[in-house]
Amino acid sequence: MKQGAKIYLDYAATTPIDKKVLKAMAPYFSEKYGNPTSIHSWGQEAQTAIDKAREQVAKFLNCKSSEIVFTGSASESDNFAIRGLLKALKRCKRAGEKIHIITSQIEHKAVLETCYDLEKENVKITYLPVGNDGIINLDDLKAEIIPETDLVSIMYVNNETGAIQPIQKIGRLLEEINKNKEHRIFFHTDAVQAANWLNCDVVEKLGVDLFTLSGHKIYGPKGIGVLYIRQGTPISSMITGGDQEWGLRAGTGNVAAIAGLGFALEQIKIQDTRYKIQTEKLRDKLVKGVLTKVSESQLNGPEKPKERAPHIANFSFRGVEGESLVISLDQEGIGASTGSACTSRALLPSHVLMAMGLSELQAHSSLRVSLGKYTTTREIDYFLKVLWTVVERLRKISGR
Amino acid sequence: MYNKKIIQHFTNPKFFGKIKNPDAVGNAGNPRCGDLLTLYLKVDNPPANKTKKITDIRFQTLGCASAIAASDMICELAKGKTLDKALKISFKDVSKSLGVLPPLKIHCAQLVTEALRDAIGKYKKLSG
Ligand SMILES: Cc1ncc(COP(=O)(O)O)c(C=O)c1O
Numbered sequence: 366m367k368q369g370a371k372i373y374l375d376y377a378a379t380t381p382i383d384k385k386v387l388k389a390m391a392p393y394f395s396e397k398y399g400n401p402t403s404i405h406s407w408g409q410e411a412q413t414a415i416d417k418a419r420e421q422v423a424k425f426l427n428c429k430s431s432e433i434v435f436t437g438s439a440s441e442s443d444n445f446a447i448r449g450l451l452k453a454l455k456r457c458k459r460a461g462e463k464i465h466i467i468t469s470q471i472e473h474k475a476v477l478e479t480c481y482d483l484e485k486e487n488v489k490i491t492y493l494p495v496g497n498d499g500i501i502n503l504d505d506l507k508a509e510i511i512p513e514t515d516l517v518s519i520m521y522v523n524n525e526t527g528a529i530q531p532i533q534k535i536g537r538l539l540e541e542i543n544k545n546k547e548h549r550i551f552f553h554t555d556a557v558q559a560a561n562w563l564n565c566d567v568v569e570k571l572g573v574d575l576f577t578l579s580g581h582k583i584y585g586p587k588g589i590g591v592l593y594i595r596q597g598t599p600i601s602s603m604i605t606g607g608d609q610e611w612g613l614r615a616g617t618g619n620v621a622a623i624a625g626l627g628f629a630l631e632q633i634k635i636q637d638t639r640y641k642i643q644t645e646k647l648r649d650k651l652v653k654g655v656l657t658k659v660s661e662s663q664l665n666g667p668e669k670p671k672e673r674a675p676h677i678a679n680f681s682f683r684g685v686e687g688e689s690l691v692i693s694l695d696q697e698g699i700g701a702s703t704g705s706a707c708t709s710r711a712l713l714p715s716h717v718l719m720a721m722g723l724s725e726l727q728a729h730s731s732l733r734v735s736l737g738k739y740t741t742t743r744e745i746d747y748f749l750k751v752l753w754t755v756v757e758r759l760r761k762i763s764g765r
Numbered sequence: 766m767y768n769k770k771i772i773q774h775f776t777n778p779k780f781f782g783k784i785k786n787p788d789a790v791g792n793a794g795n796p797r798c799g800d801l802l803t804l805y806l807k808v809d810n811p812p813a814n815k816t817k818k819i820t821d822i823r824f825q826t827l828g829c830a831s832a833i834a835a836s837d838m839i840c841e842l843a844k845g846k847t848l849d850k851a852l853k854i855s856f857k858d859v860s861k862s863l864g865v866l867p868p869l870k871i872h873c874a875q876l877v878t879e880a881l882r883d884a885i886g887k888y889k890k891l892s893g
């Protein structure tokens with residue numbers, strides 16, 4: 366590695382825009398700048414771009430393009446899925462009838478904070494625990510389902526540990542239960558961290574009603590998200606105004622970002638497993654390297670490689686605090702992240718690691734390393750070398 | 766996020782480590798978020814009419830970059846001071862000496878002053 370080289374190992378936080386994606390977006394800033402709702406040729410040009418992107422998304426999810434809504438972020442999609450469904454359901458419920466949501470303790474804040482917020486409006490929420498491996502248990506889910514249950518929202522891949530949740534199995538379970546249930550239980554999944562790797566056939570494979578994607582985790586732009594809404598799912602608009610996005614999300618479409626997201630999704634070839642296998646190899650090298658090189662280190666999350674997405678590995682190191690670790694790595698040109706309390710506004714350690722039964726100190730010393738399509742073996746080698754030095758230095762300072 | 770001064774004290778702290786037979790040890794920390802801090806003091810033994818001074822001071826800190834920088838800074842500030850003067854070092858002094866800590870990191874400076882006060886308090890108790 367050259368002196369001063371920069372190594373980005375935080376692809377779970379965000380990815381660079383792929384050059385080809387950027388090219389697909391470029392015309393929609395000052396060349397084809399029409400408002401897609403205008404009826405003249407400028408507008409038509411922009412609308413065509415949105416239509417095309419919608420088809421690209423539909424193809425990726427194996428659904429109809431009329432089931433796709435573009436939003437301003439995955440956080441918005443999560444909010445929309447939960448709040449929009451509840452809003453529509455409330456309208457058809459009898460007075461006093463309860464609403465019940467089942468989610469998990471390891472969801473992204475976009476889901477969790479939304480649920481906390483809804484609790485204030487007397488919505489009953491159940492937060493499923495996870496095992497030490499960071500995966501929810503299907504029996505726990507089954508046990509929590511009551512006649513009032515309206516929605517299950519469980520993420521596809523956890524963004525801190527990479528733990529894959531049993532979405533397909535949940536889909537099947539709910540399908541069975543829905544056969545004998547007075548009203549349907551809807552199923553939402555946040556698939557932001559899964560899109561590059563796992564089967565996203567929403568209808569045939571997963572059986573979900575609502576499905577969240579983000580542009581900036583798939584080498585596309587930031588500030589753009591997708592919500593798939595299965596035909597027939599009750600949902601009300603949370604942003605009212607013009608009739609864009611089937612009247613479900615008002616606001617002039619972000620044409621360039623939409624075109625970029627569509628193109629980025631089209632680039633993902635889940636069936637072509639070469640990239641996946643290559644990333645898994647790099648990850649396994651990383652994990653093995655960290656655990657053998659750095660004494661008293663541990664891997665957080667599922668032990669079985671099959672139960673984790675290829676791009677994320679989460680570690681803890683005795684006697685080291687995560688924020689100072691991330692800053693030290695940054696000084697050496699390496700970008701990673703941590704679940705330490707010292708990086709949170711509320712001074713609380715990662716809710717995900719705590720839900721997995723880690724101690725405060727273990728969460729405090731956590732480091733998330735996430736790989737992407739530009740990660741190389743040499744980068745991993747360099748990272749391992751630097752990590753060891755940095756951890757040793759911080760241990761000397763902490764004396765613990 | 767951090768200014769040069771903080772980064773400097775974080776990257777090259779001068780006072781980290783232990784003192785072998787310290788005259789006092791002070792602790793502070795927030796076990797809930799995982800921060801732990803220990804200060805070791807050496808105090809001189811002047812004639813009865815003179816006030817006692819801190820002759821050596823070291824820290825061991827498990828915490829964020831600010832906490833490490835603040836630990837180093839409080840050692841710098843306290844070394845050579847009389848016990849009573851050292852007691853008066855406030856978190857604002859520490860923060861100011863570091864060119865002002867980010868608002869979210871003020872509690873790290875509070876942590877190091879707590880540890881110093883703990884150490885001096887224990888010393889005073891022991892030496893009566
Ligand atoms: C699982 C998950 N959900 C939601 C989000 C939020 O995505 P966005 O930044 O598009 O709102 C992220 C990324 O931070 C994520 O990892």
Ligand code: FES
Nearest residue numbers: 707828829832873
């Ligand atoms: S030591 Fe935790 S925030 Fe500074």
